[in-house]
Amino acid sequence: MARKKKSLAEEAGKTKVEMQMTPMIDMTFLILTFFMLVCHLSTLQLEAIQLPHADEARKRQASQLMKGGKLKGRTVIVNVKEEDTAKLAEGERQVRISGRIYDPDKLKAYIQRRAYEAVTKYGPDKTVPTPPGVVVSPLHVIIRCDRKARYEAVTWIMEACSMSRPGVIHVYMAATKQRYPDEEYPRNLR
Amino acid sequence: MAGQTERIIRESIEEAPDLPLTPMIDVIFQLLIFFMFAMKFSGGEGWLYARLPTNRGLQYSGTPPITLQEVRVKLLWVRKGVPNPTWRDMIREPTQDPTGKKGTIYLKIDRTPCGVPGRPDWRRLLERLKVAKSRFRPTRHYKSLPVIIEAYKMVPFKYVVYALNTVIKAGVTEITFAAPEIPIR
Numbered sequence: 001m002a003r004k005k006k007s008l009a010e011e012a013g014k015t016k017v018e019m020q021m022t023p024m025i026d027m028t029f030l031i032l033t034f035f036m037l038v039c040h041l042s043t044l045q046l047e048a049i050q051l052p053h054a055d056e057a058r059k060r061q062a063s064q065l066m067k068g069g070k071l072k073g074r075t076v077i078v079n080v081k082e083e084d085t086a087k088l089a090e091g092e093r094q095v096r097i098s099g100r101i102y103d104p105d106k107l108k109a110y111i112q113r114r115a116y117e118a119v120t121k122y123g124p125d126k127t128v129p130t131p132p133g134v135v136v137s138p139l140h141v142i143i144r145c146d147r148k149a150r151y152e153a154v155t156w157i158m159e160a161c162s163m164s165r166p167g168v169i170h171v172y173m174a175a176t177k178q179r180y181p182d183e184e185y186p187r188n189l190r
Numbered sequence: 191m192a193g194q195t196e197r198i199i200r201e202s203i204e205e206a207p208d209l210p211l212t213p214m215i216d217v218i219f220q221l222l223i224f225f226m227f228a229m230k231f232s233g234g235e236g237w238l239y240a241r242l243p244t245n246r247g248l249q250y251s252g253t254p255p256i257t258l259q260e261v262r263v264k265l266l267w268v269r270k271g272v273p274n275p276t277w278r279d280m281i282r283e284p285t286q287d288p289t290g291k292k293g294t295i296y297l298k299i300d301r302t303p304c305g306v307p308g309r310p311d312w313r314r315l316l317e318r319l320k321v322a323k324s325r326f327r328p329t330r331h332y333k334s335l336p337v338i339i340e341a342y343k344m345v346p347f348k349y350v351v352y353a354l355n356t357v358i359k360a361g362v363t364e365i366t367f368a369a370p371e372i373p374i375r
Contacts, residue, residue, distance in 0.1 A: 054355040057355075089287075145347045151344070152284070152344070167242075
């Protein structure tokens with residue numbers, strides 16, 4: 001009995017603890033692949049913009065609404081940076097969609113094409129009453145405009161939506177609940 | 191000689207190739223740390239819904255319904271240093287203020303100022319909207335108070351969002367955006 005215990009103790013002392021490298025490398029590759037894909041996709045539509053503060057803004061549910069939900073394939077995100085409206089007096093007018101720059105004329109053509117495609121694929125929007133003969137597209141336009149950019153840029157986008165045939169009426173203004181150091185809007189306004 | 195050759199061949203077949211894992215893991219961790227820091231999370235972003243009117247634009251040939259009860263929230267861009275700006279002090283075009291430093295924000299609801307130029311009073315705007323909403327009587331075209339937000343081109347976008355935020359706080363659902371009025375001189 002004592003001899004058996006001794007031999008077990010000897011074996012335990014001699015046994016080496018080995019670290020399994022293979023599963024660790026597998027997990028590391030998976031995490032790496034994940035970050036590589038997510039990093040690339042996240043910069044395509046959402047430019048780095050300082051959004052204006054609005055405490056009534058509904059929390060963005062992009063993953064629910066856009067990827068797997070009701071608005072899948074029916075959204076256009078238009079980004080406007082502060083530098084895009086810095087030279088309005090010189091006639092420079094531009095907005096950005098998925099990293100590409102559009103002037104107001106190209107923007108109108110793009111919105112019109114997307115509105116038409118949305119109606120062809122999903123049918124006209126019937127959630128709001130419309131005058132007879134008016135076709136409304138189910139396209140949703142999200143405007144992500146820098147807080148210091150001039151309002152004129154937003155008027156181009158709205159004009160493109162209004163002038164589009166079929167019409168685009170669902171417009172969202174992106175905002176953030178974050179408050180900036182130079183924030184002018186009063187807190188807890190009720 | 192033949193025996194030696196056989197031994198070399200056997201050893202080369204039996205020898206298992208070694209893959210040095212340590213430098214590979216180091217490089218993988220470097221890449222992982224890079225992508226983790228390069229990825230940006232956008233936090234706290236939300237949306238404010240602003241439905242455009244269906245009765246305007248290319249495809250509509252009628253006249254938009256008008257109601258005298260509608261409320262206009264005006265975001266004007268006026269010359270700095272003028273306490274009571276008139277139409278002469280309005281900056282409507284970017285060419286009048288290319289850098290944006292000559293003008294300042296001036297908030298009005300219909301013809302009533304809310305605050306002074308450069309310091310808009312959002313509380314006053316909210317109070318007036320609530321009063322207008324309580325006095326509104328539904329019509330055939332409008333079931334609730336229609337509010338039109340109009341802003342001059344040079345107004346920074348944050349003020350437009352503040353106005354929209356305040357209008358939503360007042361419980362208004364019929365919100366539209368308009369091009370600014372051009373006064374008859």
